[in-house]
Amino acid sequence: MKNIACNLIYNNGGEDVFVGFEKRCDIKNIIYNVEKGKGRWCSQPACSCKKYYDKGFKGNVEEYPCNESALFKYWTWTPGSEFKTDKPFKILFTGKGKFAILTTCFPNTTEAERKIVGFIKIKDIIDDHHALISNGGVYMVFELSLSHQVLVYFDSKALRNPPHAHSANR
Numbered sequence: 001m002k003n004i005a006c007n008l009i010y011n012n013g014g015e016d017v018f019v020g021f022e023k024r025c026d027i028k029n030i031i032y033n034v035e036k037g038k039g040r041w042c043s044q045p046a047c048s049c050k051k052y053y054d055k056g057f058k059g060n061v062e063e064y065p066c067n068e069s070a071l072f073k074y075w076t077w078t079p080g081s082e083f084k085t086d087k088p089f090k091i092l093f094t095g096k097g098k099f100a101i102l103t104t105c106f107p108n109t110t111e112a113e114r115k116i117v118g119f120i121k122i123k124d125i126i127d128d129h130h131a132l133i134s135n136g137g138v139y140m141v142f143e144l145s146l147s148h149q150v151l152v153y154f155d156s157k158a159l160r161n162p163p164h165a166h167s168a169n170r
Contacts, residue, residue: 096122
C-alpha cells in the first residue's frame, strides 16, 4: 500500500489565511469552475452551483454542493463518479495509516503548477473503496496556509493509473 495524491477542484469556500475547501465557492470561483470544462462536477447539470450559475446567481444554492466544499469540515474525500454512468471511481493501492496528499490547481494555473494544500492520515477506506475518512481532523491532519504552498508535479489521473502514478518522486 502507498500514500496517494488526491486531485481536487479548487474551492475557495471559507478561505482566509488557509485554503478554502470548507463551504461553497464564491461567485467568481463558481464562474471559473463551471466554465473551465465538462470534466468538473461544477459544470454538470446536477450540480447546484451549475444550476445557480444558469439562473444568473438567483435563488438557492447548497452550502456544501460538492466533495471539495466539505473536505476540511468533515475530513472525508471521494474521487467522484463517472458523470454518464454514475459509476464511482475507486481508491486503490492505499489503506489505513497511509497519507492522502491533497492537491489542487489554483485558478488560471496549469496542471504543472498543481500544489499540495493538505494531508490526511487515512483512518479507513469505506463504501467499497469509494471514500476515505480520517480521524476527524484530530490526528495528524492539517492544511497548509496560502503562503506556504508547495509546488509538486502529479499525474492528473493519479487515482486511476497503476501504483507508480501515486508517487510525487517520479
